[in-house]
Amino acid sequence: MNTDGPSAGGGISPGAGVPWLAGEGQSADVVLSSRVRLARNIAGVRFVGKADRRERMHVLEAVRARSTLLKNVGQLVWINLHESTVSDRTILVERHLISKQHSKSRGVNAEDPRAVLFSLPDERLSIMVNEEDHLRMQSVMSGLCLDACWRTLDAVDDAIGAALPFAFSPRFGYLTACPTNVGTGLRMSAMLHLPALRLTGELEKVKRAANDIALAVRGFYGEGSEAIGDLYQISNQTTLGKTEQEILAELHLEILPRVVEYERSARRELLSKRLSTIEDQVFRAYGTLLHARLLGTEESMTLLSMVRLGVVAGLITGHTQAKINRLLLLVQPGHLQLMWGKELDQEQRKVARAEIVRQELK
């Protein structure tokens, strides 16, 4: 295990993108990535919100010691976030290895002992330690593959749980800091690219339908974040009263395939009935990305969304989905600065972002 602390995200190679944005796997035209996470707490230790520094340190040590039990997940990296730099934490957030809350870049509790453990090279596994719960374990992969994510995470859960008893109630199941996670502690989600549903105005219908069956529709960075670049996370909200297999089957086999088909049908409709308008929007976005000298993060993502639609629809040739997905990550401030090799202020980032995008798309 690589135990270096704050060294550029602990071996992360920013230029290469992240495997979960590889544009591969089932339904990758619509589904960027699938994600499964489990919330767990160590039995007999106060929850993070109540824990003092000593208890937090104890949790870190306990998890870190058990990480040697994990097999077949690649090389593991441990990073103590309370000892890491802001820019390293930004990188980790942008790669979705930790949450914004766990990063606490500007919070009063930036010194609270907390860590992240993740696997290289493919980053399919990560465990946030001392986030809202003692352990927030997640597995993320490219395409629609909640089943594979679940298998990975289930094995991790078994391996750690066997050595480190989790807080569990026979009546409620796994106990968690927030009641919405009690039971399975499970959340499954997929990151979807839904530009056509936005353009045809049908996205609101999808959102309402999702809410009706207790699914949440959120933005690129999860809870509380705005949808930018037409990227949406759809996830289950119910963790109690259903088995993991039921939740998996419902999302992976029923609901997500239906949303995928809905988006595809909206794309077909746009391309047959509003081709010139769509071509115009796609190529204007492409032209702006190819020529702009100043680009903000959000505008870049909005433009990349249209270019991604153009690439998937075959309107733009010579670029892969993987490249456009990767650019969605590279335009984020942390990755941008890592690529550029130094800290940049906001104006400098706009220049650097435009330059990197031009180079990549040329």
Added chain:
Amino acid sequence: MNTDGPSAGGGISPGAGVPWLAGEGQSADVVLSSRVRLARNIAGVRFVGKADRRERMHVLEAVRARSTLLKNVGQLVWINLHESTVSDRTILVERHLISKQHSKSRGVNAEDPRAVLFSLPDERLSIMVNEEDHLRMQSVMSGLCLDACWRTLDAVDDAIGAALPFAFSPRFGYLTACPTNVGTGLRMSAMLHLPALRLTGELEKVKRAANDIALAVRGFYGEGSEAIGDLYQISNQTTLGKTEQEILAELHLEILPRVVEYERSARRELLSKRLSTIEDQVFRAYGTLLHARLLGTEESMTLLSMVRLGVVAGLITGHTQAKINRLLLLVQPGHLQLMWGKELDQEQRKVARAEIVRQELK
């Protein structure tokens, strides 16, 4: 003299642009063209507003007969507008050979006898017959050259006036339909490209200063037209109480050079203090023109304005001012359809315009 009537604008070659948009001559970085016009009426014939059909026909015949007296202006073309097609008249308006009012494409008086006489190949001379006055003679050339325009038009005025006495009062000078033209009947104007003064917010100052000294600031198509593409016509309003030479000297030697210098200084300021913003705007406009699949006239002109600034400032290489000026004309509906070879509806024009612009800028 070519006396063909309504044959594609009477020998006009749309693809070649117009000589007054050649991007040549003095101060061509700011001044697209200079224009001098004289309003004249034939003595003893009722003004156009009061004339019946017979009198109007008489005016046409009288002017046409005298046109043989004109020397050194090139080949002359006569077009009876009341017998011409709407698309031919549109072409003539777009080339500024006739006014929108003279075109009367949709007016109740579309059958009123009226004509235009103009010179090929350089279109430096045109005479509208039976517009607001019996004769509206104008000379237009590229760059800041009101002196040359004036010499051309003065000779034409002398040649025709010697054979066809003009309505003249010893007290007021030349008599015209509108009192604002009485006296010299002279209007001198320059078409200026003022993007930097708009961007620095100083354009309003120029407009106020111009009004204070009785100059008018108008849009691309003259009176009543909006400024699109940062193109402004600055012209004298006083025709009475000053000699032609005084008006010429004031505009040509004093006022216009001052506006030119003001715009140039605004451009220098933008390029030194706001370079990245300007580069960004210039290249975004360029990128949109290079990639859009649908373009409206006005948007095209707005984008071409920024590209013209970029070409003049040396930010964009590989294109000449002349090419961008020419595109300002080609994006107009009439020229677009002439280039395309057929009538197009508004949506088709957007597609054709975007395609022609892409081809020209590639």
